[in-house]
Amino acid sequence: xxxxxxxxxxxxxxxxxxxxxxxxxxxxxxxxxxxxxxxxxxxxxxxxxxxxxxxxxxxxxxxxxxxxxxxxxxxxxxxxx
Amino acid sequence: xxxxxxxxxxxxxxxxxxxxxxxxxxxxxxxxxxxxxxxxxxxxxxxxxxxxxxxxxxxxxxxxxxxxxxxxxxxxxxxxx
Numbered sequence: 685x686x687x688x689x690x691x692x693x694x695x696x697x698x699x700x701x702x703x704x705x706x707x708x709x710x711x712x713x714x715x716x717x718x719x720x721x722x723x724x725x726x727x728x729x730x731x732x733x734x735x736x737x738x739x740x741x742x743x744x745x746x747x748x749x750x751x752x753x754x755x756x757x758x759x760x761x762x763x764x765x
Numbered sequence: 766x767x768x769x770x771x772x773x774x775x776x777x778x779x780x781x782x783x784x785x786x787x788x789x790x791x792x793x794x795x796x797x798x799x800x801x802x803x804x805x806x807x808x809x810x811x812x813x814x815x816x817x818x819x820x821x822x823x824x825x826x827x828x829x830x831x832x833x834x835x836x837x838x839x840x841x842x843x844x845x846x
Contacts, residue, residue, distance in 0.1 A: 685800065691807050706808070710827060717814040717823070719766065726772050726807035727787075732798040742798070747790055 686731050688743050691760040692752045693724035727751060739763055767812045769824050771842040773833045774805035808832060822842055 707721040788802040
C-alpha cells in the first residue's frame with residue numbers, strides 16, 4: 685500500500701482571488717507581515733500498488749486527466765510507502 | 766521574507782464526500798488500485814518576518830482563527846526562508 689501526496693497550485697501569474705481574500709482577512713485580523721497568500725489543493729491518495737514506477741505513471745496520468753487543470757494549475761507529488 | 770506552507774486536512778474519522786467522489790471518478794476512469802482519496806488545502810503564505818519563532822506563533826494563530834476549522838480539521842506547516 686502506497687500513500688501519495690499530491691500538491692496542486694495555481695500557475696504563477698494566474699490570479700488567485702481566494703488567496704487575496706484570505707490575505708485581506710488576515711490583515712484585517714491584525715497580522716501585518718502577510719505579503720501574499722496562494723491557495724491550492726493537498727490530495728492524499730492511498731493506492732494498492734507497490735512499484736514506484738507504476739505509481740508515478742498512474743498519479744501523473746490522474747493529475748493530467750482529472751485532478752489538476754493543466755491550463756491554469758501546476759502539480760507535484762511525493763510517494764510514501 | 767519567509768515562505769510558509771500550510772497543509773490543512775480533515776481529521777481522521779470525518780467523512781470526505783469530495784474525496785469519495787474523486788475516488789469513484791478515478792475508478793470509473795480505469796485506475797484500479799485506488800483505495801482512498803482525502804482532499805485538503807495547501808496554502809502558501811509569504812511573510813515579511815524573519816524570526817522563525819515569531820513566524821511559527823503567527824501562523825499557528827492564523828490557522829486557529831481563520832485558515833482551519835479546528836472542529837473538523839487538522840493542520841501542520843513548514844517554514845522556508
